[in-house]
Amino acid sequence: MFEIKRERKLKVTKTEMLSSHFKRITFFSRDFFDFSENEKGAYLKLLFLKKEIGDKKLVRPYTIRNFRKKKLEIDIDFVIHQSSNGIATEWALKASPGDEIMVSGPGAKPDLKDDVDWIFFIGDMSSLPAISSNLEEIDTNKTGIIVIEIMSNEDKLKIRKPRNFQLHWVIKKKSSNHNELYDKVLSLKWLSGNPFVWVACEFDKMKKFRYYFHKEKKIKKEFTYISSYWKEGSNQEQHKKIKKIDNQQYTN
Numbered sequence: 001m002f003e004i005k006r007e008r009k010l011k012v013t014k015t016e017m018l019s020s021h022f023k024r025i026t027f028f029s030r031d032f033f034d035f036s037e038n039e040k041g042a043y044l045k046l047l048f049l050k051k052e053i054g055d056k057k058l059v060r061p062y063t064i065r066n067f068r069k070k071k072l073e074i075d076i077d078f079v080i081h082q083s084s085n086g087i088a089t090e091w092a093l094k095a096s097p098g099d100e101i102m103v104s105g106p107g108a109k110p111d112l113k114d115d116v117d118w119i120f121f122i123g124d125m126s127s128l129p130a131i132s133s134n135l136e137e138i139d140t141n142k143t144g145i146i147v148i149e150i151m152s153n154e155d156k157l158k159i160r161k162p163r164n165f166q167l168h169w170v171i172k173k174k175s176s177n178h179n180e181l182y183d184k185v186l187s188l189k190w191l192s193g194n195p196f197v198w199v200a201c202e203f204d205k206m207k208k209f210r211y212y213f214h215k216e217k218k219i220k221k222e223f224t225y226i227s228s229y230w231k232e233g234s235n236q237e238q239h240k241k242i243k244k245i246d247n248q249q250y251t252n
């Protein structure tokens, strides 16, 4: 997933708060000339140089929410999460027009299989950009269910989706250890036929969903994309190591 691609320099041209927990940043780069038109929904790796650790680059993956090839522009929607010390989030909070950043990528987008009856999208705010991008690209005749965990009511961003998709928002209670997202998903009545299951969220929640869909609902691995985008209490370097070990140990 994290293959090395050439590096590009991006310049911030515009910023906008979409809600108090989401900041959209628009970037321009002449280096986007060789991006294919359909990079929306793929991810880039933002590269941060940290002098204290010997000029090592810290990598943070982010989804390309929009790509406007003619203008050589992309949008990235950053979750302004509450944890301290997130290098990417701190950068995004302060970012303003003229700021520059290096990225590598784009990384591949997971394929949604065509030969299914419906699609189940499950995610949190970190994967809302990827889910929204997917929904804008799929056939408008498709059916499915979307469940997204957000921090507050105002994080219900406008989603352009095919008419026959149900949309459920779940608001995460601040001081709760409860897995509201999981409870909501389990409470829903399934549509008829075989689904493709797309899940991206926090690591421990991802594991619960993976068990539920693969082991309890017996959905074959090739009809699922189940991934963790971050891990509670761990930065992306720690998360990446844990994710690698988990992937090696996991048997479907």
Ligand SMILES: Cc1cc2nc3c(=O)[nH]c(=O)nc-3n(C[C@H](O)[C@H](O)[C@H](O)COP(=O)(O)OP(=O)(O)OC[C@H]3O[C@@H](n4cnc5c(N)ncnc54)[C@H](O)[C@@H]3O)c2cc1C
Pocket (backbone or CB within 6 Å): 043, 060, 061, 062, 063, 064, 076, 077, 078, 079, 080, 081, 082, 083, 084, 085, 086, 087, 088, 089, 090, 125, 126, 127, 129, 130, 228, 229, 230, 231, 232, 233, 234, 235, 236, 237
């Ligand atoms: C393929 C892919 C695409 C992604 N796309 C997006 C995207 O479009 N927008 C986006 O906002 N994120 C996206 N993410 C998630 C993002 O890369 C992580 O949230 C990242 O860890 C944020 O970096 P940071 O420097 O702010 O925090 P880190 O330094 O990695 O972590 C610092 C602390 O913040 C906590 N933390 C990290 N992320 C979150 C979060 N989302 N919510 C609550 N606490 C958190 C950690 O648990 C840790 O305690 C994506 C991840 C992947 C793998």
